Amino acid sequence: MVKRLIIRIDEEKCNGCGLCIPGCAEGALQIIDGKARLVREALCDGLGACLGDCPQGALYLEEAEAEAFDPELVAALLEEQEAKESGAARIDTGSEGLGGGCPGLRSLSIDRQKEKQKEAAPTQYDSEEATSTRSELGHWPVQLSLISPTAHYLKGAHLLVCADCVPFAYGDFHKRLLRDRVVAVACPKLDDASQHVEKLAAVIRANDLAGITVARMEVGCCGGLLRIVEVAMAMAGVALPIHDVVISIAGEEKAAQIREMGA
Structure with missing residues (x-):
């Protein structure tokens, strides 16, 4: 335990809107039982990037004894969440809600090698007009x-x-x-x-x-x-x-x- 800045949530002010979830790139916040919750202190970097996302003013930073920020734990959590979504670039419109954070914030790599291989094998439909610039x-x-x-x-x-x-x-x-x-x-x-x-x-x-x-x-x-x-x-x-x-x-x-x- 170390004394440092850590995020706190005023449950009386929090209405569970979930707008703070995308503001935390480390995945430290989740909506649980209709309220924003700090999943684990070690996931919070204490920088307060999420503060401005709460329209109710329910989030604040407090200097207190807390777990030290653990970047490796954050990386492991985000990798686990990414693995659950399997096919990282897939857009999930299911009913999981905001509990796991915003899928758009997951860190992922995009494999462009397959696209290069496709470009190397032209088809009968290829034409100058149909060719687009590859991302x-x-x-x-x-x-x-x-x-x-x-x-x-x-x-x-x-x-x-x-x-x-x-x-x-x-x-x-x-x-x-x-x-x-x-x-x-x-x-x-x-x-x-x-x-x-x-x-x-x-x-x-x-x-x-x-x-x-x-x-x-x-x-x-x-x-x-x-x-x-x-x-x-x-x-x-x-x-x-x-x-x-x-x-x-x-x-x-x-x-x-x-x-x-x-x-």
Whole structure:
């Protein structure tokens, strides 16, 4: 037991709506007997990412004696939940409800090798018009706020920290930026920058990343994304060169440079 911040639920205020469940990427919260419950203290990282999701104000952080946060336990739980869903990319619309958390938050890898094999064997129906660009996305989720620092696909990965607007503006996004990279999507203007810094620092610290690329738009507010990565890297005490790619509003690669960072 250690003294640390831990999530607490005011049962009188909680109405069991379940909106807090997706806010906890670690799966520490579940709806049990019509109320939000902390499944186990070791699953709660104490960062409070779920606090803003409760319309009743029933969630709060308390400094108290509690089990230490256990990232390995979190990873095991999420893997178990993923295994239960068997066929990770399957969409389950059954009646399990919110008790097990949001299926969209499960960390999973997407096998693109089978798609490559299919493309290598053309059929009589193939034509230039029918051919589409293959997705290079190899994992889920993609939003930085939803990604768990302990997700298996992050180990030794090249991380692409990408502004929300880039995939819409840049036609070659999948081929030139996403391929062979793990993406974390964020908006430096609309999102909580401090939360992103903390999450990125945890990701960088825990995963021995092969590299980091920042993809951002040319608009001024998007420069904040690079700053978020720089601060997170300093917080993590890790020095990696940052590949900084700037995309124009017209959808062209306007600039690309490598920024060396000191630990």
